[in-house]
Amino acid sequence: MNNQRRNVLRLTSVIALMASTGLITSAQAAEWNKAAFEGKNLDDVLKAMGGTKPETSADIIMRAPDIAENGAVVPVGVETKLKATQIAILVEKNPSNLAAQFMLPAGAEAFVTTRVKMGQSSNVHALVKADGKWYIATKEIKVTLGGCGG
Amino acid sequence: MADPMRIRAAEKDGIVDVKVLMKHDMESGQRKDAAGATIPAFFIQTVIAQVKGKTVFTAEFGPAVSKDPFLNFKFKGAAKGDEIVVDWVDNSGDKRSDKAKIS
Numbered sequence: 241m242n243n244q245r246r247n248v249l250r251l252t253s254v255i256a257l258m259a260s261t262g263l264i265t266s267a268q269a270a271e272w273n274k275a276a277f278e279g280k281n282l283d284d285v286l287k288a289m290g291g292t293k294p295e296t297s298a299d300i301i302m303r304a305p306d307i308a309e310n311g312a313v314v315p316v317g318v319e320t321k322l323k324a325t326q327i328a329i330l331v332e333k334n335p336s337n338l339a340a341q342f343m344l345p346a347g348a349e350a351f352v353t354t355r356v357k358m359g360q361s362s363n364v365h366a367l368v369k370a371d372g373k374w375y376i377a378t379k380e381i382k383v384t385l386g387g388c389g390g
Numbered sequence: 391m392a393d394p395m396r397i398r399a400a401e402k403d404g405i406v407d408v409k410v411l412m413k414h415d416m417e418s419g420q421r422k423d424a425a426g427a428t429i430p431a432f433f434i435q436t437v438i439a440q441v442k443g444k445t446v447f448t449a450e451f452g453p454a455v456s457k458d459p460f461l462n463f464k465f466k467g468a469a470k471g472d473e474i475v476v477d478w479v480d481n482s483g484d485k486r487s488d489k490a491k492i493s
Contacts, residue, residue: 272435272436272450273450276450277450277452277453312456312457313456313457314456315460317462331454334454335420336452336453336454338452338454339451339452339454339455340449340450340451340452340454340455341449341450342447342448342449342450342463343447343448343449343450344447345444345445345446345447345448347446347465347466347467348446348447348463348464348465348466349405349463349464349465349466351462351463351464352449352461352462352463353460353461353462353463354449354455354456354459354460354461354462355455355456355459355460356454356455356456357416357418357454357455357456358454359420
């Protein structure tokens with residue numbers, strides 16, 4: 241039993257050491273939140289991210305078109321005055337709701353833009369975690385050509 | 391390593407604005423090929439940006455991020471001439487690391 245404990249300790253400290261010296265990149269050492277990305281709806285995703293019922297916030301600005309001509313490439317931007325540590329973009333009608341999430345360490349601005357695929361017209365939610373609380377803003381984006389090859 | 395990404399980082403009034411364009415198919419796992427077989431999900435999962443060994447931004451992508459992912463973010467605490475390093479890893483374990491000087 242002692243040997244097993246020793247080996248586990250040795251392995252975890254080696255990985256930590258490898259990550260800190262850059263032998264494996266931080267990206268590989270980072271955890272990808274599988275449960276969140278498998279969430280089929282807003283509640284499931286929030287639960288997987290350790291969040292609770294979000295408060296609607298007028299301080300979250302979503303920059304996205306009202307109508308997206310190409311559902312395969314829909315630009316979505318989220319910015320907020322809130323002191324955000326985490327931002328997530330969810331597409332309600334997509335098979336997996338969570339499109340992407342962003343972790344903001346100290347110094348990062350609460351601002352992000354990316355492009356997502358939308359299978360059909362849908363509500364798009366921006367979730368923001370600030371000071372340990374979760375906030376949400378929603379925008380409906382109509383899609384003329386679905387983005388999942390269907 | 392996979393195809394290189396394009397990184398543009400510009401500092402103004404203390405804020406560095408970073409735009410990254412990554413090269414990746416980002417298959418959602420929803421599409422079927424001509425024979426009717428589902429094309430497996432193949433997508434970038436994590437993206438980490440660092441300056442002088444300190445993480446300045448992290449992104450986790452799902453298969454719904456568009457092909458050739460684009461990312462624009464901003465942060466404080468770096469100066470012109472500093473180097474920003476961006477790493478990504480996809481769900482097959484493939485990775486890519488690129489850097490750019492902040493202009």
